[in-house]
Amino acid sequence: MADLLRLSVSPHIHSGRSTAGIMRDVLIALAPTAIAGTIIFGLRSLLVIAVCVASCVIFEALFNIITKKEQTVGDLSAALTGLLLALNLPSTAPIWQCAVGSFFAIIIVKCLFGGIGCNLVNPAITARVFMLVAFGSMAKPAFPTIVDTVSGATPLVNMANGNEAPKLTDLLLGLKGGAIGEVCAIALIAGFVYLLIRRVITWHIPTAFVGSVFIFSLFAESFDFTKALAMILSGGLLIGAIFMATDYVTSPATPAGKIIFGVGAGLLTFLIRYFGVYPEGVSFAILFMNILTPYIEAWTARKVFGGKKS
Amino acid sequence: MSFFLKGVHVPHRKSTENKPALRLPVPKTVTIPMAMHIGAPARPTVKVGDNVKVGSLIGEATGAISAPVYASISGKVTKISEIITSNGSKVPAVTIESDGEMLRDEAVCPPSVKSREELVEAIRKSGIVGLGGAGFPTYVKFNVDPAKIEELIINGAECEPYITSDTLTMTERADDMEYALKEIKKYFGIKRVIIGIEANKKKAIASMKALAGKLEGVEVAVLPTLYPQGGEKVLIYHTTKKTVPVGKLPIDVGCVVINCTTLASIGSYLRDGMPLTEKCVTVDGGSVKEPCNVIAPIGAPLSALFELCGGFTSYPEKVLYGGPMMGIAVPDIDAPVLKNTNAVLALTEKEAKLPKTTACIRCGSCTNNCPFGLAAAEILLAYDKKDTERLKALSVEACMECGCCSFLCPANRPLVQTNKLAKILLKEEKAKEANKNG
Known part of the structure; x- marks a missing residue:
C-alpha cells in the first residue's frame, strides 16, 4: 500500500479546532469559578460538582449505548453541562436532586432532541429552571461558609426589599449568598477574558446582556450607579451572560443576532427582577431567548457579498 | 460592508x-x-513519429475558449494517448521522448505587435492561461472593449500555504512584467494598474514598488495577510472597493485580473517569442527532503521534480497540484506538470490527516468567516434534502470554493465540499430546464 496516494477534495488541511477543544476551553474558563465557589461555600460544593458532572456524562453514555448511537461523551459537552448545572445550584443542594437535574438536562433536553447541536434550549439553564420549579431548589440558599440566589437574604432579595445595596467588594469577591458559581464576579470575568482570548466566544452577547441590565437598572434606580452596579454583579447574571447565553447551539451566530439576543435577555431579566414574582430572572430570560433564536438568526442573516439586496 | 472581507489565518509554511x-x-x-485550461481541449496536430522542437505547436485551440499547446522539449512523439485529468474527464495527451538537445523551434520568434488586436492575438498564440491555478485562457480576458477596462489588477497575493512561485516571479522577473505592462497599457490605454500583494511578502513588495516607480499609473497595494486574499472577487474588493455581483464577471465592474506569473509570461513571450513551455513550480510539503522552486518543462513527471528536491523523507500520503486549501489531489506520482501548476506538494500522513466529522454545534464560524457571507451549514442541510430553491436562496453559486468554512469547522463537516456539489446540482437543474424549454 506504500505507493498509493490518498485522494480527497480540498481543503487538505484543517485548523485543528474541534468541538472537544472548544468545550475544554469553556471548562478551563469555568475552573476559577468552581475553585472560588468551593473556597466560599466549602467542600460540599465539590460534591455537588462531582455528582452533576459524573451523572451528566454517565446519562449521555448510557443513552448512546441503549439507543445504539455513536458515543459522544468524548466531546466533553456533557461534562460541561454538568459543571454549568452544578455551578447554578447552591452548595447545599441534595445529591439526589443533582442527579435528577442532570437527567433532565442531558436526557430530556439534549438527547431526546437528537444530541449535541440539536437541542432547542440550553440544557443546564432548562434544568436549573426545572429544579427551581420542581424542588424550589433555590428556596434555601447557601451562604458563604463564609449565602443563595433566589431568596432569603441574597443581595437581589435584599435590594428588592428596599435594603441597601451590598458592598461592591463583597459582590466582586463573592462574599454573598447564591449558587456555587454565580457569586464570584472576579472569577467569572477572568473566565470571560480567557474565552475572548481563545476566541471561543465573542463579546456581543455578554456585553449586550449585562450592559442592557445595567442601563435598565440605572433608569429604575434613578441613576444610582452603585445600585445599578450591584444589580449586574448579583444573582446569576454574569455566569448566565458569559457561559450560558453564549452556548453556540441555542444562541444566534450572527453578530447582529447576538446583540438582539443579549439585549432581549437583558430586558427580560430586568422586567422579571423588578416586576416579576421571582427575584431572579436570568434563567427564564435566557430560556425565552433560546426559543426565539431561530427567528433572530433568520432576521439577521448575513447579506451575501455581491448578492441582491434582500 | 466592512473595509476588508473575512478570511482565515492559514499556516504560511513558505x-x-x-x-x-x-x-x-x-x-x-x-x-x-491537451487540456491544461478551462474550455475546449486543444486538438493534437502531431502524430506518432513526428520530430518536434521546443516551442513547436503540438495542439491547436478548438473553440472560442481554448488554448494552443506547444512542445516543451525537443525529440520524437512516441505516443498519443488518452489520460484522465484531475477533474475526471478524458483528454488526449502527447508523449514526447527527449533527444536531450532542447533544440529551439526555428519558427519561434518575437511576435509583431502593432495594434491591440495583434496584442490579443499574440497572447492567444502564446498558449498562456491563468497561471495562478485557474487556467482560464488569458486572451479571453483581454478580448473585450478596452473602454470598459478601468483597472488592471495584477494578482500577487499568493495566499495559499507553501507556494512561493509567484513571489519568485515578482522578485526575479520584474523586467518581463514591466515589458508586458508597458505593451498592455499602450494598446489598451489602461490608466490604472494595481499590483496586489499580501503584506508578508516584503521582497516582492520592494521589487514591485521599484517597478511601479518606473511606470505611470502603476501602484502596489499591500494587503492584509489573510487567506483567500488572492481570490479574484476578494482582490478586486480590496484593491478597488468594487463589488462584483453574484454571477457576474470582473469586467462587469471594469476590472481585469491577471496573475503576476501570467503577466511575466506574456512579457517573455512578447520579448522572445517562446510560448508557454516551462513553469516555475514550488515543490514542498512535509515529505519533501529539500523543498525548493523548480523550473520544469510542461509535461515533466512530478516524480522528477521530487527527485531533484532530494526525494522523500517518507512516502507521501497525498500529492497535490496547488496549495492545500484549494489544490487537487493527484492519483499518480508521475502525473505531468501542467501550464497552471504553481506548486506540487507531497504531504505526510500527519499533514494530510483530517479530523473526524461530528455533529454541527451551530457555532457559526462557517458563515462568520466566509469572505462572501455564505451560510455553509445551512447549504449542507438544503443539499441533503436536494432543496434547490433553498440552495438558490442561500446563493450557493457565489461560492468561490476557498475552503475557509471547512478549514475552521470544529466538527470538520464537509462544507465547501457540499457547496461544490450543490453548485453542480443547480447547474444540472438549469441544463434540464433549458432542455425542456428548448
Missing part, C-alpha cells in the same frame, strides 16, 4: 521563499495533456 529556483534536467519523456 520555506522556499528565499531559495533560488533550480532548473530540472531535461526529463527523458514528457506527457503533455
Whole structure:
C-alpha cells in the first residue's frame, strides 16, 4: 500500500479546532469559578460538582449505548453541562436532586432532541429552571461558609426589599449568598477574558446582556450607579451572560443576532427582577431567548457579498 | 460592508521563499495533456513519429475558449494517448521522448505587435492561461472593449500555504512584467494598474514598488495577510472597493485580473517569442527532503521534480497540484506538470490527516468567516434534502470554493465540499430546464 496516494477534495488541511477543544476551553474558563465557589461555600460544593458532572456524562453514555448511537461523551459537552448545572445550584443542594437535574438536562433536553447541536434550549439553564420549579431548589440558599440566589437574604432579595445595596467588594469577591458559581464576579470575568482570548466566544452577547441590565437598572434606580452596579454583579447574571447565553447551539451566530439576543435577555431579566414574582430572572430570560433564536438568526442573516439586496 | 472581507489565518509554511529556483534536467519523456485550461481541449496536430522542437505547436485551440499547446522539449512523439485529468474527464495527451538537445523551434520568434488586436492575438498564440491555478485562457480576458477596462489588477497575493512561485516571479522577473505592462497599457490605454500583494511578502513588495516607480499609473497595494486574499472577487474588493455581483464577471465592474506569473509570461513571450513551455513550480510539503522552486518543462513527471528536491523523507500520503486549501489531489506520482501548476506538494500522513466529522454545534464560524457571507451549514442541510430553491436562496453559486468554512469547522463537516456539489446540482437543474424549454 506504500505507493498509493490518498485522494480527497480540498481543503487538505484543517485548523485543528474541534468541538472537544472548544468545550475544554469553556471548562478551563469555568475552573476559577468552581475553585472560588468551593473556597466560599466549602467542600460540599465539590460534591455537588462531582455528582452533576459524573451523572451528566454517565446519562449521555448510557443513552448512546441503549439507543445504539455513536458515543459522544468524548466531546466533553456533557461534562460541561454538568459543571454549568452544578455551578447554578447552591452548595447545599441534595445529591439526589443533582442527579435528577442532570437527567433532565442531558436526557430530556439534549438527547431526546437528537444530541449535541440539536437541542432547542440550553440544557443546564432548562434544568436549573426545572429544579427551581420542581424542588424550589433555590428556596434555601447557601451562604458563604463564609449565602443563595433566589431568596432569603441574597443581595437581589435584599435590594428588592428596599435594603441597601451590598458592598461592591463583597459582590466582586463573592462574599454573598447564591449558587456555587454565580457569586464570584472576579472569577467569572477572568473566565470571560480567557474565552475572548481563545476566541471561543465573542463579546456581543455578554456585553449586550449585562450592559442592557445595567442601563435598565440605572433608569429604575434613578441613576444610582452603585445600585445599578450591584444589580449586574448579583444573582446569576454574569455566569448566565458569559457561559450560558453564549452556548453556540441555542444562541444566534450572527453578530447582529447576538446583540438582539443579549439585549432581549437583558430586558427580560430586568422586567422579571423588578416586576416579576421571582427575584431572579436570568434563567427564564435566557430560556425565552433560546426559543426565539431561530427567528433572530433568520432576521439577521448575513447579506451575501455581491448578492441582491434582500 | 466592512473595509476588508473575512478570511482565515492559514499556516504560511513558505520555506522556499528565499531559495533560488533550480532548473530540472531535461526529463527523458514528457506527457503533455491537451487540456491544461478551462474550455475546449486543444486538438493534437502531431502524430506518432513526428520530430518536434521546443516551442513547436503540438495542439491547436478548438473553440472560442481554448488554448494552443506547444512542445516543451525537443525529440520524437512516441505516443498519443488518452489520460484522465484531475477533474475526471478524458483528454488526449502527447508523449514526447527527449533527444536531450532542447533544440529551439526555428519558427519561434518575437511576435509583431502593432495594434491591440495583434496584442490579443499574440497572447492567444502564446498558449498562456491563468497561471495562478485557474487556467482560464488569458486572451479571453483581454478580448473585450478596452473602454470598459478601468483597472488592471495584477494578482500577487499568493495566499495559499507553501507556494512561493509567484513571489519568485515578482522578485526575479520584474523586467518581463514591466515589458508586458508597458505593451498592455499602450494598446489598451489602461490608466490604472494595481499590483496586489499580501503584506508578508516584503521582497516582492520592494521589487514591485521599484517597478511601479518606473511606470505611470502603476501602484502596489499591500494587503492584509489573510487567506483567500488572492481570490479574484476578494482582490478586486480590496484593491478597488468594487463589488462584483453574484454571477457576474470582473469586467462587469471594469476590472481585469491577471496573475503576476501570467503577466511575466506574456512579457517573455512578447520579448522572445517562446510560448508557454516551462513553469516555475514550488515543490514542498512535509515529505519533501529539500523543498525548493523548480523550473520544469510542461509535461515533466512530478516524480522528477521530487527527485531533484532530494526525494522523500517518507512516502507521501497525498500529492497535490496547488496549495492545500484549494489544490487537487493527484492519483499518480508521475502525473505531468501542467501550464497552471504553481506548486506540487507531497504531504505526510500527519499533514494530510483530517479530523473526524461530528455533529454541527451551530457555532457559526462557517458563515462568520466566509469572505462572501455564505451560510455553509445551512447549504449542507438544503443539499441533503436536494432543496434547490433553498440552495438558490442561500446563493450557493457565489461560492468561490476557498475552503475557509471547512478549514475552521470544529466538527470538520464537509462544507465547501457540499457547496461544490450543490453548485453542480443547480447547474444540472438549469441544463434540464433549458432542455425542456428548448
